[in-house]
Every structure is written in structure tokens, then in C-alpha cells.
Amino acid sequence: MSQTPTFINIQRVVQHRIRPDTLWDFEQAWHPDPYPEGLPRAYAYWSQDGQEITGVSR
Template sequence: MREQFIWVTTRRIRPGTLEEFERAWRPEPCPQGLRQAYAYWSEDGQEITGVSFWDSKEDCDAWRNSDSEMRRREAMEPYVVEEKEGFYRGRELAIPVR
């Protein structure tokens, strides 16, 4: 199975700011090497986990160090209370058919 490169961020945001945060969160332009991205919200809308799949660690690092990402983080800053992130390598697990 093909190895995957994944960047995961989890942010706790201020109550009632999910809509504004989501507008600020979307990257412009779309990063080079980004294959797919997902966002998951907690029931109360105060915690968001983003999972993005990349062609390589180098592509992800280039985006993380870019001016576009710096501007995106500045736009999100007023809404973010806490942030954790990590970069991972992995692969799909085969689930047995029952």
C-alpha cells in the first residue's frame, strides 16, 4: 500500500465563531502538493480538526513556511484559543470484509 503524508491540526476556537473561522481557514491559493483535505467539527462547534494529505513532507513543509500560510494563520488568530499540530506518515489499513 502507498505511504501517505498527513498534516493534522486541532484548534479550539472561541464560542460562536465557527462561521468566521471557517472563512479564514480556507487556504488561498490551493497549496502545491495538497491531495485532499478534510475538516471535522465537535458538536459544540468549538473544536476543529483538519486532516490534509500531501504528495510529500517537503510539499507540506513548503506550504507551512509560505507567506500564504502565514497570512492564513494571521486571519484565523482572532478566533483560535488553542492549537496543536503534527505531521505523520502512514498507510491505509485493510479492513476485513465480513
């Protein structure tokens, strides 16, 4: 009898309100070079005013 593989899809969603003059620091932390092992994807979505960021990573 064969077993069906189990896939685990874990995602992390975080939301941040960015303080004035800190966007560059946040972007550097969110997009490290190189990405840590085990982090295949990371996305960031900004609010229209650029003050809130929702990050999704897997």
C-alpha cells in the same frame, strides 16, 4: 531487476478550539482558494458544540 515504487502517505492532523466569533476566519484559512500546490485534500470535523475542530490534510 525492476524496483517497486515507494509511496509516501503523509497526513497532518491538527485540533483547534475556536474562540468566539472567529469561526469564519478559521474556515477561510482552512479552505483557501485556490488550494496550495501539493495539498490534494483537506477535511475538517467539528465537535457537536461547534467549538473544537479537527483538521486532517494530506
